[in-house]
Amino acid sequence: MPMYQGNSCTAEHAIQNGEVDPAVKALEARQDEIMKKLYDLKAAVEGLAKTVTTPDADLDLTVSSSLSSQSPSSTTFKGISDLDTLLGKDLGALRDIVINANPAQPPLTLLVLHSVLCQRYRVLSTVHVHSSVTSVPPQLLSCLGPRHADSYARQMFQLGFTLIWKDVPKLQMKFSVQNMCPIEGEANVARFLFKLLSPYPSDPALATLVDSWVDTAFFQLAEGSAKERATVLRALNSALSRNPWLAGPEFSLADIACYCCVLQSGSASSTPTNVQRWIKSCENLGHFSPAKLFLQ
Amino acid sequence: GVAVGGEGGGEGKGLSCGLTPNSQPKGRLCFLWQKKSFEVINCVCLCLCEPDRVLVRVQDLTPENADQLIWLRARVHTSRAKGKQCFLVLRQQQFNVQALVAVGDRASKQMVKFAANITKESIVDVEALVRKVEQKIESCSQQDVELHIERIFVISQAEPRLPLQLEDAVRPDGEGEEGMEMWKCLSVCGCVFILPKTTTSQAIFRLQSGVCQLFRETLTKKGFVEIQTPKIISAASEGGANVFTVSYFKTSAYLAQSPQLYKQMCICADFDKVFCVGPVFRAEDSNTHRHLTEFVGLDIEMAFSYHYHEVIDSITDTMVQIFKGLRDNFQTEIQTVNKQYPSEPFKFLEPTLRLEYTEALAMLHEAGVEMGDEDDLSTPNEKLLGRLVKEKYDTDFYVLDKYPLAVRPFYTMPDPNNPKYSNSYDMFMRGEEILSGAQRVHDAQMLTDRAIHHQIDLEKIKAYIDSFRYGAPPHGGGGIGLERVCMLYLGLHNVRQTSMFPRDPKRLTP
Numbered sequence: 001m002p003m004y005q006g007n008s009c010t011a012e013h014a015i016q017n018g019e020v021d022p023a024v025k026a027l028e029a030r031q032d033e034i035m036k037k038l039y040d041l042k043a044a045v046e047g048l049a050k051t052v053t054t055p056d057a058d059l060d061l062t063v064s065s066s067l068s069s070q071s072p073s074s075t076t077f078k079g080i081s082d083l084d085t086l087l088g089k090d091l092g093a094l095r096d097i098v099i100n101a102n103p104a105q106p107p108l109t110l111l112v113l114h115s116v117l118c119q120r121y122r123v124l125s126t127v128h129v130h131s132s133v134t135s136v137p138p139q140l141l142s143c144l145g146p147r148h149a150d151s152y153a154r155q156m157f158q159l160g161f162t163l164i165w166k167d168v169p170k171l172q173m174k175f176s177v178q179n180m181c182p183i184e185g186e187a188n189v190a191r192f193l194f195k196l197l198s199p200y201p202s203d204p205a206l207a208t209l210v211d212s213w214v215d216t217a218f219f220q221l222a223e224g225s226a227k228e229r230a231t232v233l234r235a236l237n238s239a240l241s242r243n244p245w246l247a248g249p250e251f252s253l254a255d256i257a258c259y260c261c262v263l264q265s266g267s268a269s270s271t272p273t274n275v276q277r278w279i280k281s282c283e284n285l286g287h288f289s290p291a292k293l294f295l296q
Numbered sequence: 297g298v299a300v301g302g303e304g305g306g307e308g309k310g311l312s313c314g315l316t317p318n319s320q321p322k323g324r325l326c327f328l329w330q331k332k333s334f335e336v337i338n339c340v341c342l343c344l345c346e347p348d349r350v351l352v353r354v355q356d357l358t359p360e361n362a363d364q365l366i367w368l369r370a371r372v373h374t375s376r377a378k379g380k381q382c383f384l385v386l387r388q389q390q391f392n393v394q395a396l397v398a399v400g401d402r403a404s405k406q407m408v409k410f411a412a413n414i415t416k417e418s419i420v421d422v423e424a425l426v427r428k429v430e431q432k433i434e435s436c437s438q439q440d441v442e443l444h445i446e447r448i449f450v451i452s453q454a455e456p457r458l459p460l461q462l463e464d465a466v467r468p469d470g471e472g473e474e475g476m477e478m479w480k481c482l483s484v485c486g487c488v489f490i491l492p493k494t495t496t497s498q499a500i501f502r503l504q505s506g507v508c509q510l511f512r513e514t515l516t517k518k519g520f521v522e523i524q525t526p527k528i529i530s531a532a533s534e535g536g537a538n539v540f541t542v543s544y545f546k547t548s549a550y551l552a553q554s555p556q557l558y559k560q561m562c563i564c565a566d567f568d569k570v571f572c573v574g575p576v577f578r579a580e581d582s583n584t585h586r587h588l589t590e591f592v593g594l595d596i597e598m599a600f601s602y603h604y605h606e607v608i609d610s611i612t613d614t615m616v617q618i619f620k621g622l623r624d625n626f627q628t629e630i631q632t633v634n635k636q637y638p639s640e641p642f643k644f645l646e647p648t649l650r651l652e653y654t655e656a657l658a659m660l661h662e663a664g665v666e667m668g669d670e671d672d673l674s675t676p677n678e679k680l681l682g683r684l685v686k687e688k689y690d691t692d693f694y695v696l697d698k699y700p701l702a703v704r705p706f707y708t709m710p711d712p713n714n715p716k717y718s719n720s721y722d723m724f725m726r727g728e729e730i731l732s733g734a735q736r737v738h739d740a741q742m743l744t745d746r747a748i749h750h751q752i753d754l755e756k757i758k759a760y761i762d763s764f765r766y767g768a769p770p771h772g773g774g775g776i777g778l779e780r781v782c783m784l785y786l787g788l789h790n791v792r793q794t795s796m797f798p799r800d801p802k803r804l805t806p
Contacts, residue, residue, distance in 0.1 A: 091658035091661060091662070092654055092657075092658060093652070093654045093655035093657070093658035093659075094652070094655055096655075096688075098688055098689055100690070126647075128645035128646060128647060128649065129645065129646045130643065130644075130645055130690065130691075131619065131620075131623065131642070131643050131644045131645070131646075132643070152603060152605050153713075154650075154651070154652045154655065155652060155654055155655075162689070164645060164689070164690075166690070174687075174688050174689075176662070177684065177687045177688045178662045178663060179662075
């Protein structure tokens with residue numbers, strides 16, 4: 001507490017006769033340093049705790065990611081992907097991915113993949129409502145997050161992600177209308193988007209396994225009867241007893257798809273042990289927060 | 297007393313319209329009977345108003361009115377005698393109902409003959425019993441009832457030979473050219489007044505009225521003020537090539553090409569957000585499907601806080617509200633027009649799709665069209681772009697932002713980040729341009745520089761530049777043509793179809 005009212009008097013420095021006591025100053029500096037070390041240590045311990053339960057997460061990045069919990073690790077997706085190689089030469093204009101989805105069946109996997117894409121690339125995200133639909137609930141309008149500050153300058157972005165809520169029988173994606181026919185079905189669009197982040201495993205058997213789990217997720221877990229869902233959960237449990245992730249040691253699209261479909265089917269709490277553990281690992285990675293937020 | 301006069305036969309027998317001199321209803325002034333050379337006994341009633349009589353609307357006739365005795369006024373659409381009966385179809389705007397005069401205790405043989413001889417399009421008053429019908433009458437809008445006429449009066453008779461048959465006017469045309477032919481023919485014989493009577497025209501102009509009303513309503517809700525701007529002006533605002541000159545006492549004046557100058561002056565006068573609805577005169581000698589020399593302009597101008605996109609958002613939101621209002625409240629009209637002129641329903645996105653000029657160039661390039669990056673879009677390229685956008689985004693309405701500076705008027709604000717481009721935009725419906733707008737230059741010095749660059753005589757625009765010398769807020773706006781917007785919304789192909797009394801280089805009347 002200052003003893004006199006001075007001009008540039010701050011509560012941090014004891015002032016005597018207009019001078020700052022250097023000893024007090026040094027003491028305060030040491031205090032600041034110790035506090036900072038304590039915070040760092042706390043973050044490191046939290047990170048380690050997550051690592052113990054989550055295989056395959058990179059140690060250093062998990063630590064740094066707990067310091068800023070908004071940016072989960074994106075190097076979980078290994079492999080170098082370059083947009084020009086994947087999507088063709090940049091013609092100097094925004095490469096816009098258009099997704100037409102029915103508001104009655106919001107595509108959770110695509111929301112998750114969108115948030116991962118946003119970490120990897122500069123993505124301009126917009127949501128529109130098509131005239132074939134009279135109105136949609138507000139969470140469908142904000143599902144891609146807040147508007148980017150630079151969204152008035154479209155060409156500054158590498159990729160466009162335009163989600164249109166429309167009365168369509170099946171989810172549909174359009175990208176390059178001259179060269180590509182539309183892609184239909186959430187599973188297929190998810191495969192396309194995933195490949196912009198990381199290639200499929202090079203081993204054909206493993207790649208097929210990933211695809212097989214993606215199909216199982218969308219056809220049997222999401223759309224199947226209670227009996228079918230129970231069968232799938234048992235299969236998940238058995239697969240996860242041998243491996244940390246569904247397609248072996250690496251996190252893949254199979255895990256994203258199955259997690260979202262389990263969450264959407266509402267049976268997340270009543271799953272077998274291995275599946276519970278795997279759900280926790282998925283959540284530790286942090287990619288799925290958009291999905292969880294959306295379902296609230 | 298009643299003047300039952302007239303020459304020759306026919307009078308006194310006056311049962312042809314179900315009345316005798318003794319049975320006249322109260323309030324009628326007199327009857328005039330005349331025998332015409334073609335044997336129709338004409339009954340022209342000059343009547344005082346019947347304050348207690350309720351006239352039922354044709355569109356309200358349903359089986360619920362069965363067995364009620366009602367009065368209604370309508371036009372005779374058709375009349376056909378068959379032995380002891382006469383079948384009529386009575387029409388009110390786009391609704392019609394079958395009616396029947398049959399010999400019985402309420403109607404005589406002469407009355408049936410009278411009814412059969414009433415010329416088409418004549419306006420009649422009928423008193424009739426509403427009867428439910430067993431089999432639906434497919435050819436009428438009111439399919440479940442028919443009227444059994446007890447009394448019928450001719451209020452206003454039409455000449456027997458019409459210049460155009462109404463059925464011909466509502467038949468779906470062939471290709472675009474045929475449509476133009478019909479319009480040319482109509483204007484020559486000056487009988488365009490026939491067209492608005494058809495059900496299709498009724499629907500088109502009702503929808504147009506809706507567009508105007510939604511425009512005003514939406515903008516008023518957003519806090520805009522409606523202003524009126526002068527149409528007789530002293531200087532041609534946009535360059536001078538396409539203005540009509542009028543003699544003005546000892547000098548001459550011009551008819552306004554757009555309310556641009558005055559809208560901006562209102563913004564400088566701190567009205568903040570204004571709009572105006574009024575005629576626009578363009579002396580362009582273009583004979584195309586989408587140009588008129590006089591049309592109704594709906595113009596907007598507003599000051600913005602930080603970015604001219606606020607203006608774009610305001611305009612596009614207004615358009616979307618108009619489209620939604622039409623989609624939700626004018627389906628009957630849209631379906632009626634579609635019967636004669638089939639087209640795809642109008643689709644749009646909310647919020648409106650906004651693409652940048654460079655994206656358009658890339659899309660066109662991908663489709664095989666080469667364009668320089670400072671070139672303007674030609675009409676065929678605009679149409680192609682519209683199709684490409686429709687294919688990818690499934691919308692008939694979008695905004696193209698950041699046009700090249702070189703192709704815009706001198707008062708357009710350049711893009712601060714790229715001198716080749718400007719803060720200007722066009723909006724398209726079904727691939728055709730409906731609005732050209734921009735952020736305006738609000739600094740007098742910059743405006744002067746731009747005018748010099750465009751080699752414009754500064755003397756001619758001195759008043760315009762002066763209005764920005766005393767603190768003008770940054771602002772922007774744009775304007776649409778009512779007729780063109782209606783034409784494109786409904787998927788029609790000629791703007792004359794949406795202009796009740798069109799004006800073009802070859803047409804000045806009616």
